[in-house]
Amino acid sequence: MKTELLKVNHLKVQYRDHKISKDIISDISFSLKKNHCLGIIGESGSGKSITCKAILGLLEKNFDVKGDVVFNDIHLLKQDKRKIRHIRGKEISMILQNPMTSFDPLFTIQEQMTETFIENLDITKKEALGLSLKALEEMHILYPKDVLKKHPHQLSGGMLQRVMIGIALALKPSMIIADEPTTAVDAINVVKVMEEFMRIREKHHTSMIFVSHDLGVVSKIADHLLVMKEGEIVEAGETQHVLNRPSNEYTKYLIDTRNALVEKFYQVVG
């Protein structure tokens, strides 16, 4: 049985603007197995977000994307915009870093959630409303009926991020790409949101790519890790193996930095 859901082969991304041309992703290859979670770590600017967006055809025109991205036997980079939009709604959900850009400021959360659910799940308006409420409750959002009536600007970044995660999880796609999904969420809710991700993974066998610069968060959920630096993969392997026996100096640095932070935290809180 074929176990690979996503295969990325020799992905290269170049940024072009007038005379400037810059290599952003050098030449990376990796795969994601069904029911697995791949964590991508690396410091700011290492190319994590660009990799995710390139896979889903979400980069603007001035990015030149080369290579092969195969999802369930479909070559994503060769599909037209309409087909890829369809796959993105039904099969792959993306949780972006900046939740504000994912919502339309003119419509209420209810309008946007129900529309997404009706379009992608083929359900009635009443069912979509029920699902919207349930999705917010599962994200531990208090007063979900009130939240549904709000416009995006009336909610905090953390709240919007939880709404976005709620939508993505409710769609039950075969794959979720989550790009720093917990950055805007406060510490208490990070734990709850992470638990929700793990619950969905277990219940629906959703495959995930989970991007973060926080090694602690990623290592809780990922089976495999990719470590990125300056647009290249510098280390890849099983999460525990990478954490316990890192072979690359940069990975060691990330682990040491994380350990020092945790130690400092315990010193401060006693």
Ligand SMILES: Nc1ncnc2c1ncn2[C@@H]1O[C@H](COP(=O)(O)OP(=O)(O)OP(=O)(O)O)[C@@H](O)[C@H]1O
């Ligand atoms: N819209 C853009 N135009 C030009 N260059 C960009 C653009 N977006 C990102 N880059 C460049 O691409 C490189 C990779 O950026 P990317 O956003 O993928 O990093 P990242 O690892 O996701 O960092 P972060 O954790 O801060 O999101 C960086 O050098 C960045 O400056």
